[in-house]
Amino acid sequence: MEFSKRTKRTIVLLYCFTALPLMALLFLAFPSQPIDWLIFSFMFILALATTAIPFHIGATTIFLSQWVTVAAFLQYGAGVEMILVQFSILPMLFRVRFLTDLPYRILFSSWMFVLVSLVSALAAHAVGYQLGTTDIGMILIGASVFMFVSLTSNHIILYTRDRILGSKDKFFSRDALWDYTGSLITLPFAISLYVLQNEIGWIAFLLLGIPFLLVTYVVRMYNTVERANLALSKASAFGHEMADRLSANQIVDMFMKRVAELFPLDAIYIVDNLKGRYVVLRAVVDKEEVTIEVESESIQNSFIHSYFSRSEKHCFGKASEWREDAPDFLEKDMNSLLIVPIHRNKKTEGMVILSARKKYAFEKYQMDIVHLLSTYFAVSLEKAKYVHAAVEKSETCALTGLYNYRYLDKKLEIEQNRLDTNPHLYLSALMLDIDHFKQINDQYGHHAGNSVLKDFARLLKNHVPEDGTIARYGGEEFVILLPHMTKQDAAELGEKIRKEVQTTSFLIDSDLSKNRQDEIIYLTVSIGVSNAPEDTDETITMLRNADRALYIGAKQAGRNRVAEYNSN
Template sequence: MDISDKAKKNIYILWLLVVPLGIYLAYEYAPMRQIDWGILSLLIVLALLTTIFPFFISGTTMFLVQWVTLAVYLNYGILAELLVMQLCLIPIAYHMKTNRENAYRIVYSSFMFFLVSVICGTIAHLLGFELGSLVVQDVLIYGSIYAILYILLNHLFLYVRELFTGQKPKFFTKDFGWDLIGLLITLPFGLSLYFLQSYVGTSAFWLLGIPFILITLLIRLYSDSEKVNSDLNKASEFGHELAERMTSKEIIDMFIERIANMFPMDAAYIVDDLYGSFEILRAIEDGENKDLHFAHEELEKSLAGIVYEKGVPTLYNKQSEWIHIKPPFLNLEMQSVMAVPIYRNQKIEGVLVLASRNKYSFEAYQLKIIHLLCSYFAVSVEKAKYVRDAVAKSERCELTKLHNYRYLDRQLESDMEKLSLGQYNSLSLIMMDIDKFKAVNDTFGHHSGNLILQEFAQIIKREIGSGGTVARYGGEEFVILLPNYTKIEALNIAEQLRRKIEQTPFIVQADLDRAASEKIIFITASIGVSTAPDDSDEGMSLLRNADRALYTGAKQAGRNRVAEYVR
């Protein structure tokens, strides 16, 4: 529940105005019975133990303390019950991982439980219940009314709280259902504890209290094992999903997103070792990506660098355990921290750091699961690298290192789609062909021809830079895609390239001569230009138009010239 600072302040003020005064009024006017302090002390201990060891079922935490507080009310009245319930908020606050930021929640719970205790007790008294009664029928009826009202009012207050914080609450939630089940389980225990304590005294705590606590512990152990198994299953599914991602960015994005959903964290950082220097590969704080940069020395001396050096996953439960090795990226709001090395090929490549504002936010077993997930992550990144290299190799010309026709075809389709969507204003295509290249091969040999192709490709690549896509179309033909270039601009670029090639001396090895030697030759190129959407609104037509301009407007007109496509 996220609320404003003003709302939090109002909760504190409301508690101060209502609860202290309400306790005093309950002391003055609420029906009371002579207290047996020995019995009440045992009831308090039992109530605290019950809240210290809650049930965990299907992700719901159940503090089944009402069976004890019911016995307190039936014995000693509203004041005793509400005071015991207020004491039980101490272990509840611990389980809720209360800190300065969310302390208002426990204050609201105190206010809520106070009102619930007063209202339920008052209604039971108005209906005719007398404290300490041993009339079975009365105790069963009024005790049941008290317990049922307690559950209903508790969830009514929760519903109202969420309503006033702008959420869309539901009254009949999963938690409400589990509380009703808890009521059915514990109501007989509460009534039995009251009767048994009334007849046999302190022995009732041994006969009912201790078995109940032991049952709670057994259920907790079972629940913990189920949670571990559930998290392991999620980790396994997560590993398979990571393996299906093909790019490093997809893998990193999914890894961070799933980690954030699986664990109670407020921030996550991947510290990467890039060529011997640490940097923040990815950072997410409160669900938002952050671009963080720090000096290698700062990161190396922090807990991230220490965990990297030792290679051992480490869990810090509170700030005092890591503050002396505080990383520069962690703010002082954080308490719990997990730092896990990321291994790839038995070598540490980086460190994952998770942080929470709450103390003791992470469990020890979660550290092992994170370590497992980091292994999945590293393997997936390595696989993506191999896939990327394989794809790049399949889309590159081995000789010139330019993109090949396969890449060009896909890029042309992508650029034309962006043009149709209005992301580009125009798209120009330049097709180039080396003049009389066959004669070069026949005169100097194919090795010299390959050297010319390599140097020719580098000239085009240097001249175009990042402004366009350069690809080898086939043989001695090359294609350039220029997004957002008009035909006039593309013609100017083409003319600059033609002049550059014409003026560049190419060194060849005259292998066909009796004595091998290096020679300098000059070559020229014919060039055709076509532009979309002026000349075409379809990718292959744009390519054919440039090809037609190349051969009819440049080659047939004498070579070594630039021609534009004309309808």
């Protein structure tokens, strides 16, 4: 979390008026023993080395330097222990060295550890511990009390700080549990180091220190592999999850969401290449989806194009590595970047770009995980395209290209749900039937009839509003669904269609004429109109009402007319 200006001022005051006096107090007023500078040098080196090799359990970072600092307290007192702890801060802070408020974090950590050293030393001396003792019972008691009080007071200070800054984390969290577990592991090593160096001197640091560092390093490497395996496992699960999505939008949404959950990013972009022009297909910045309009040339002239051309992935640790060749859409305050190609049909179609304000936020293995996810992403999109094509084929009329009855039935169900949820809305239906269509087939042949149906369908499309639905109901019958349209407005639209059909010439190729020559014919159409909720509350009944109006009100009344449903 970021420190406010007020918090920064408070930290400076705390450090100046409490940390510095406490350091002097620990040196001058607390019990101490003469320092063997060779032993102290080994302690100093081991403390720094151990702190520089942390390892991770989940989101918790574990430092095991207490095995040296506790041994230093047991031997030389709180002053020497405090010095080692203060210098041990440096490797910890190196991990967050690019934060803008780093100086204040150093001062706060220094103040906190001085206070912790004071409280822990007071507690150990309160239970009777004396520096340099060889009583193993008192050594166990003193070391245990010092370590327990040190860890507990450290958590109390951090918990209080976070509460003041607005965090609502529990005091005894999972992180705290791992800290106590780490202390239980290091306590025997601290006691062993103290006892052994009193017996054999500096050789103890070689016998214990080198194996301890090696084991810590191996555990850290194993932990890194475990984290990579966990990420791979999650990536595989995400891949199956994306494969289950049927639409392209669902797949893109899922990809953006899961990548954001898996990696420490502040923004994610999908850059696509559509017929040679770059576009930012989707972008999420600070967990909010944003629309980005960017000139293709801006991306064409950036590092993105070079990696796109070579189909390469790359990880940038800081802004100076990419800022000079950056496209316009990347946020100016970003530092870390991870760029990975998206392959589709053995070609690079686009790029996935992850960015973070923190420097060196991404690890190399994460780049491979994103590449794996982008492969799942591309395959899922390809599958969705074929599924969409298959669904479209099953729901459209092959002759006219309009939706068929199967789709219409599904659409009526959707509209029914919409009307049930919003009773004040309207839905109108036009049922259209070409007059004397059988005569066209009988006189000119079925090929001519099909030609008429296709031309008639194209004419109807021009009259359907954007939110409307047009479908071939069967034979020469068609249905137009008109959301948000009153019965009167629908009847006026039907009359407009009727007049245009009556005056439109339809060119056909007659199969039944002797010379198979092109001919021009004219048509008329009969139309029935119904509305929900004016005529009924059910969409299926509305369609039947439009059908009834078509045959009774239009066909039986002479054809070539528009008839509204009348319940009387």
